[in-house]
Amino acid sequence: MKKNLTAWLCLLPALAFLLVFMVYPLVDVFIYSFEEGYNFASQSYFGVGLYNYNYVLHDPYFIQALKNTFIIVIITVPLSTGIALLISLELSKIRHIRNFFQTVYFLPYVTNTLAVGLVFMILFKKTPYSDGLVNILIQFFGGKGVDFIDGPYWAKMFVMCFYTIWIVMPFKILILTSALASVNPMYYKAAKVDNTSPFRIFYKITLPMISPMVFYLVITGFIGAFKAYSDEVALFGTDLNAAGMNTIVGYVYDMLYGNSGGYPSFASAAALILFAIVFTITTINLMVSRKTVFYN
Amino acid sequence: MKIVFEHLTKRFPNRNRKIKDEVVAVSDFNFTIPDGKLVGLLGPSGCGKSTALNLICGLEKPTEGRIYFEDLDVTDLEPENRGVGLVFQNYALYPHLTVRQNIRFPLENLRGDKKLSKEEMEEKVQAAARLVQIEALLDRKPNEMSGGQQQRVAIARALVKVPKVLLLDEPLSNLDARLRLKTREEIKHIQVKTGITTVFVTHDQEEAMSISDIIVVMKDGVLQQMGKPQEVYDEPENLFVAMFLGTPQINVFEGAIKGEKVYIGDEAVMDAKGAGDRDVFVAVRPEGFIVDPDGPLSCTFINREVMGRDTSVIASHKLFEGENIRAIIPSEEDVTPVDGIVRFSLKPFKVKLFDRISEERIRIKS
Amino acid sequence: MDKTQVKKLEKESRIKETARTVLRYFFLALWALLVLFPFYWMILTSVKSYGSYNSEYIPKFYTLSPTTANYIQAFTAVPLARYFLNTLIFTVVTTGLMMIVVIFAAFAFARLDFKGKDIVFSMFLSLMMIPNELVIITNFVTITNLDLRNTYLGLILPSVTSVFYIYLLKENFELIPEELYKAAKVDGTSDMRYLFRVMIPISRPTLVTIVILKVIECWNSYVWPRLITDDKNYFLVSNGIQEIRENGFGRENVPAMMAAVVVISLPLVVLFLIFKRKIMEGVARGGTKG
Numbered sequence: 001m002k003k004n005l006t007a008w009l010c011l012l013p014a015l016a017f018l019l020v021f022m023v024y025p026l027v028d029v030f031i032y033s034f035e036e037g038y039n040f041a042s043q044s045y046f047g048v049g050l051y052n053y054n055y056v057l058h059d060p061y062f063i064q065a066l067k068n069t070f071i072i073v074i075i076t077v078p079l080s081t082g083i084a085l086l087i088s089l090e091l092s093k094i095r096h097i098r099n100f101f102q103t104v105y106f107l108p109y110v111t112n113t114l115a116v117g118l119v120f121m122i123l124f125k126k127t128p129y130s131d132g133l134v135n136i137l138i139q140f141f142g143g144k145g146v147d148f149i150d151g152p153y154w155a156k157m158f159v160m161c162f163y164t165i166w167i168v169m170p171f172k173i174l175i176l177t178s179a180l181a182s183v184n185p186m187y188y189k190a191a192k193v194d195n196t197s198p199f200r201i202f203y204k205i206t207l208p209m210i211s212p213m214v215f216y217l218v219i220t221g222f223i224g225a226f227k228a229y230s231d232e233v234a235l236f237g238t239d240l241n242a243a244g245m246n247t248i249v250g251y252v253y254d255m256l257y258g259n260s261g262g263y264p265s266f267a268s269a270a271a272l273i274l275f276a277i278v279f280t281i282t283t284i285n286l287m288v289s290r291k292t293v294f295y296n
Numbered sequence: 297m298k299i300v301f302e303h304l305t306k307r308f309p310n311r312n313r314k315i316k317d318e319v320v321a322v323s324d325f326n327f328t329i330p331d332g333k334l335v336g337l338l339g340p341s342g343c344g345k346s347t348a349l350n351l352i353c354g355l356e357k358p359t360e361g362r363i364y365f366e367d368l369d370v371t372d373l374e375p376e377n378r379g380v381g382l383v384f385q386n387y388a389l390y391p392h393l394t395v396r397q398n399i400r401f402p403l404e405n406l407r408g409d410k411k412l413s414k415e416e417m418e419e420k421v422q423a424a425a426r427l428v429q430i431e432a433l434l435d436r437k438p439n440e441m442s443g444g445q446q447q448r449v450a451i452a453r454a455l456v457k458v459p460k461v462l463l464l465d466e467p468l469s470n471l472d473a474r475l476r477l478k479t480r481e482e483i484k485h486i487q488v489k490t491g492i493t494t495v496f497v498t499h500d501q502e503e504a505m506s507i508s509d510i511i512v513v514m515k516d517g518v519l520q521q522m523g524k525p526q527e528v529y530d531e532p533e534n535l536f537v538a539m540f541l542g543t544p545q546i547n548v549f550e551g552a553i554k555g556e557k558v559y560i561g562d563e564a565v566m567d568a569k570g571a572g573d574r575d576v577f578v579a580v581r582p583e584g585f586i587v588d589p590d591g592p593l594s595c596t597f598i599n600r601e602v603m604g605r606d607t608s609v610i611a612s613h614k615l616f617e618g619e620n621i622r623a624i625i626p627s628e629e630d631v632t633p634v635d636g637i638v639r640f641s642l643k644p645f646k647v648k649l650f651d652r653i654s655e656e657r658i659r660i661k662s
Numbered sequence: 663m664d665k666t667q668v669k670k671l672e673k674e675s676r677i678k679e680t681a682r683t684v685l686r687y688f689f690l691a692l693w694a695l696l697v698l699f700p701f702y703w704m705i706l707t708s709v710k711s712y713g714s715y716n717s718e719y720i721p722k723f724y725t726l727s728p729t730t731a732n733y734i735q736a737f738t739a740v741p742l743a744r745y746f747l748n749t750l751i752f753t754v755v756t757t758g759l760m761m762i763v764v765i766f767a768a769f770a771f772a773r774l775d776f777k778g779k780d781i782v783f784s785m786f787l788s789l790m791m792i793p794n795e796l797v798i799i800t801n802f803v804t805i806t807n808l809d810l811r812n813t814y815l816g817l818i819l820p821s822v823t824s825v826f827y828i829y830l831l832k833e834n835f836e837l838i839p840e841e842l843y844k845a846a847k848v849d850g851t852s853d854m855r856y857l858f859r860v861m862i863p864i865s866r867p868t869l870v871t872i873v874i875l876k877v878i879e880c881w882n883s884y885v886w887p888r889l890i891t892d893d894k895n896y897f898l899v900s901n902g903i904q905e906i907r908e909n910g911f912g913r914e915n916v917p918a919m920m921a922a923v924v925v926i927s928l929p930l931v932v933l934f935l936i937f938k939r940k941i942m943e944g945v946a947r948g949g950t951k952g
Contacts, residue, residue, distance in 0.1 A: 006853055007776035014767035015782075017823040022789055025800030032799065087693055090686045103935075104694045106942060107701070110934040112882045114900040115923040118907055119700040122707065122916055129716050133703070136720055166696070171945065178946050189355055190388040194402035194457070195376035198682075204401070208392040227795060230884045230900075237908060238888075249795055256802055257889050267799050275796055294392040368668060374675040377668075 032268035045265075052269035061241050062270060065251040071157060072164060072247070073225040080165045081217055084172035089202065091173070092180040102177065109170035117163065117234020124148035124159050124235075149235065156236070156245055164231050168224065172217050179213035180206070208294045215293045219285050226278050229253070248274045297365055297460045297493050299352060301325040304361035306347050306517075321347035323517040325361065329495060329510075334487045336504030336525075337497045339514035340540070345497045348514070349463050352495060353380045365460065381454030381492075385466040387446045389438040395449050396434040399424055402457045424452040427486060444475045451483075455490065462487075464496035468503055480507050501541050505529065513537050530645075535577055535655040538648050544582045547621040549613065550652070551578040558649065561615045563592045566644050569661040575652035582608070584646025585623035587631050591641035595621065597633035607631070611638055704927075708732050708920035715917050732921035739911045741894060742922055745902030752817055752887075752898055753880035757873055759822040764872065767828045769857050772835035773843060789825045802889050812893040820886065827872050830947075834868040835861055871944035874937060881930055899926045 032038065033053070037046040056062050091101060108116070123133050126147035130136075135145035146152065148159045183206065191201045207214070229249040232240055240246035241254065248270060255267035304325035307318040321344035329335050337345040350356040351363060354375035362371045370378055389398050403417045412420070425431045428448035438446055447467065454462055467483060468476045484507040487494045498504050504511045505525040513520040513528065513536075521533045532538035538546050549560045553571050557564040560578055585593075587609070595611035598620060609623045609631055623640065625631065631638060649658040707715060709728035715721075736742050770776070771783055801820045810816030838861060846856045862869065884900035891897055897905060903926055911918050934941055 004776045007770045007774040007779070010766040010770035010774065011782070013763040014823050014828060017763065017819075018786075018789060018825070020804070021801055021820045021823070022792060022797050022825075025797035025804070026792060028800040028803075029796050083693075087690065090690055094683075094686060094690070101690050101694055102942075103938060104697055106938075107697055107931065107934070109945065110878055110930040110941070111927050112900060112903070112930070114882075114884055114903050115926045116700055116704075118903060118919060118923050119704045121907075122920070123700065123703060127914070130719050130721060133721055166700075169697075174942060174946050184386075184388075186384050186386060186388040187390060189375075190382065190384060191401075192355070193353055193375045193378075193380060193382045194453075195405045196401070197405065200405065204393075205390060208390075223793075227793065233884070233904065238904060252795060252799070253885065253889065256799055264799050264803055271796050271799060275793060278793070368665060370668065372672045373668060374671075377671045377675065 029268045029271060032265050033272050035265055038263070038265040052265045053273070056266055056269045056273065059266075061246060061254075062248075062251050064241075064244060065246040065248050068157070068160075068245060069226060069228060069247045072161060072228050073222060075157075075161045076164045076168065077218065077221040077225050079161070080168050080172060081214065081221060083165070084169055084176055084217070085214065087169075088173050088176035088180055089206070091177055102173075105173050106170045108167055109174075113167060113230045114234045117231060120159065120163050120166075121149055121235050126151070150243075153244060156243070159235060160232065160245060163235060164225070164228060167231055168221065172221070175213055175217055176210065179210040183209045211293045215285075215289045219282060222281050222285065223278055226274065226281070248277075298331040299329040299461065299493065299495075300364040301327055301329075302362045302364070304351065304363060305359050306344070306351060306356060307359045320344075320517045322351065322358070325519060327512070327519065327522055329493065329512075331493055332491050333493060333509040334484060334507060335493075335495045336508035336511045337495060337514065338501055338504040338511050338540075339499065339520075341499050343514045344517040345499075345514050346465055347517075349382075349465055349495065349497050352461065353382050353463050354378050379457075379460050381457065381459030381462045383447075383450045383454045383462070383464040383467060385469060387438075387450040387470075389446055389449055389453070391438050394435050394437055395425075395430065395441075396421055398438070398449055399434075399453045399456050402453060406457075420456055424456040427455065427489070428452045428482070443470050443472075444479060447471065447479060448482075451486065455486070455492070459492065462490075462492045462494040464494065466498055467496055468498070468500070476503070483507060502543060505541065513540060515540075531657075532648060533657050535579065535650040538579050538650070542581060544608070544622045544624070546579045546581050546648070547623075549578040549580070549616065549621075551576055553649070553658075558647075560593065560613065563594070565592045566642050566647060567660075568649065568658075571649070571658055571660050574658075576658060577650040577652060577655070579648045579650060580621075580642055581646040581648075582622050582624040584643045585609070585625065585640045586643060587623075587625055587629055587638065588641040589634070589639055591639040593640040593642065594637050595640065597631075597636055597638040600631060602627065609638065701927075704920045704923050707917050708924045710917050712915055712917055732915075732917040733925070735911065735915070735918045736921040736925060739918065740902070740906055740922070741897075742902065742925065744895060745897050745899045746925075748814075748896060749881060749898045751814060752883075753877055755814070756818050756821055756880050757876045759818065760824060760827070760876060761869070761873065763823045764827045764831055765857070765862065765869075767823075768831035768835055769853075769861065771828070771832045773857075773861070774853065786825055786828065790829065798886065798889070801886075805890055810890075812891050812896045814896070816890050817887055817896065817898075821880075821883075824876075827876070831865065831868060831872065834865050838864055867940075870940060871947060874933075874941050874944050877933070878930060878941075902926075 034048050034050070035045040036049050036051040039045065087105070091098060091105075094101075124135075125132050126135060126145065126149075131139070131145050132148075134148065139145050146155045148155045187205050187209070188201065191205055196204075227249050228247045232245050232247055232250060236243040236245045240250045246254070252267045252270045252274070255263045255270060304322060305320070306322040307320050310317055310319055323344075325348070337348055339345045347356060351358055354370070354373060354377075358371060362369055364370065365378070390401065393401065399421045400417050403412055403420060406412060421434070422431065425434060428451050430445060430448050430452065433441060433445060433449075438449065441449070447470070451462075451464075451467075464483070468479055471479055480503055483494075483496070496504075496508075508525055510523065511525050511528055512522045515536050521528050521537045528537065529541050532541065535548070539548065551558055551560040551565075552573070552575050553559070553568050554573050556568050556571060558566050558568045558576070558578055565578070593613070595613050597609070597611050599610040601608040601610065605627060606624050607627045607629070609625060610620050611623070612618070612620050649660065650656060651658055706723070706725060707721075709730070709732070710718075710725050711727070711729045711731060714725070714727070771779065771786075798820075805811060805816045805819070808816075810819070842860060843856060846860060851859075882900060883898065884904075887896075887898045887901050888904070891901065894902075894905065903922060906919055906922055
């Protein structure tokens, strides 16, 4: 009995916090999402139904956010994983100054996204007194400058994806580098003796052997990209709707608080839609992996 | 194909970076591995035998010296261009590929006019699988097979491209005792059947002696002796080789040659014609003892181990207490110690004499 | 194969290898440049004077007259020091509280026996899959209703527990042989004494990892602080920098902004350079971004 008591006392803080800040909110978010016309001030509502979902799905801001999020996911996940794979692969093949490269590549992980986002904004933005470094470079090579921050949609999306990739690379490079290091070098020796071309070694040996880690990165990459938000704020400011660069998570927060805020019901509905999307994509990923990933 | 080493030396920087001295893994190798033979590279662990193997296949580049395949200098040739087959100690089978895909792997690397059609590949895979008797296992994955089966697959994969040289790194070390006997016979069988020059590395002298046409004994990167197993066993050139070959190990006494006679303590145990006076090691093979009530060598009897076919007599000489000697005698012979003493005479042919300082062999006239 | 062929093959492999090495280093250096350039640019810009920055239509890659004026301005024109202090308090308190919560919970799961342990633990595990975005809505409402907006308490409370870290630590605790626990029990050691004298010292590397990951997370947290604070006195550095970006120094003062960015980025970069190995190992074991 005393033993039980000690155990529960040890668990108490964790349980209390989790109940208040995770379990209860989890139930609550479903309730919110079905309460129609919820009023924050009076904490009252008219009825129960699917109106909130209906509203969100027809809200042009949400549609825009959905579109932006999907574009970010589709572009950044494969690109960042691919480039990270390439970098890790090359990194694993060098000996000199490898440590230096690894340190440098990891730097973005420990930087404040909001802060460095400002630097990117400065580099890409056109202002009255300067076109910004990137535009000057483009002009130098004979291209036509464009405002990447307040300009056309594709330009904004380009910076967005570029910055997202820049931010997610350290983690991917780190994971892939350690995955590559765990492959027993005897396989490479065996392949070398058998006159295997570097490409074939990569495709037939390296890739299958690190496929569980690649797959892990793809899954976490998808989940992370679907939740994109702070990077957008860093580049385009807090009013993402005005910039046309909002994401689903951004939409949720805006609904909750901010310029158009005060609607936890709409926020909840949007959050649950996001969760459904992420859940579906992850399930599909898992199904695909069953067929392609090699587990030893 | 014969392999020629010419002043071949390989030095590594010391693993402990604080120590500046380099480790010499292979020191000035000058010998020829003849064509079509099964050669065992033998030595205690850390003697550089694996390095020697890696030098042959090109995974390591020598610090000095040259390697020739026949009369072709291949020293600077990358492993992929040498056309050797290598079987790794842990087999290095690709775990995500089936046995068939593993064996086919080297064939798929062929390019240009050597490129094979699917059917040709399958034919060669089948032939290799037949040679090592794993036709029934072609669709399994490596982790679904026993160590012995994996070993065969590894050999098949090395053989499928018909290499000029087959190299095996400790081929039997990962197998249990029973499988070891069987597998070593098979390696011999495959080598004889294919006629491919085969070099294998081992620390197990019995393994090397039993199947090799030629054994090469190494110690600390230096070649000690090379020759047919029986010759090396019978005529070791130094104390190390004598002690390394043969189980049970050769018995070593400190002794001396005085007036063309070999003394252990005060007892003259045998003649040594033509040898000058000096301190020596007297090394006696276990089978070199004859139980003889009038024999010159008297020892304290300790124990008798019955093996069935023969008997081991454990005894100790009074001058070397704590170091037991082991004599092997036919089981029908009688060993009855008198007052705890058993006396031996020696078969001269089974006794080797070595200089006490240089540990080199001293030859005597018979 | 004859001698000329051998020579040809040797030459080919040598050329190929050299070419590959050169390309390899070029490629790696290129990415290193892409990573480092923004850092260089922010430091460079932060030491250019306001006047010279605005007069450079084509920005210079160097400056001959570095100035600290921007740094002074960053600390005087906006309450950067205040943001800093807030973040420091937030990070220290949150991490400290979380470690206590996590250690006790992991200890209970790893070493103590109690009724319903398996059920509670599997419920814990299932909570790992819940994204923060789902629960943040209600938490926002809860904190608002508790009148905890614009307080440290409101900032800290929702993030003092982490299912993932409890899981990580529990796994680590379980690696400690049970014999040690039994031996301690035989010697009459209490559970708590055992936890503090044996388990915590042995698990120090994992604890350090968790602390580092949590500190990084706290220092960079943006979303929750943004929701829960609108009083500048409670802004963290992320909100602060956003505030600077939007309302700035009264006018668009890029060098001063960059000075603020440098100041904000510095602590973690320094921490990283000191604990490089630990941080990278820790992240490889259990970290994700965001």
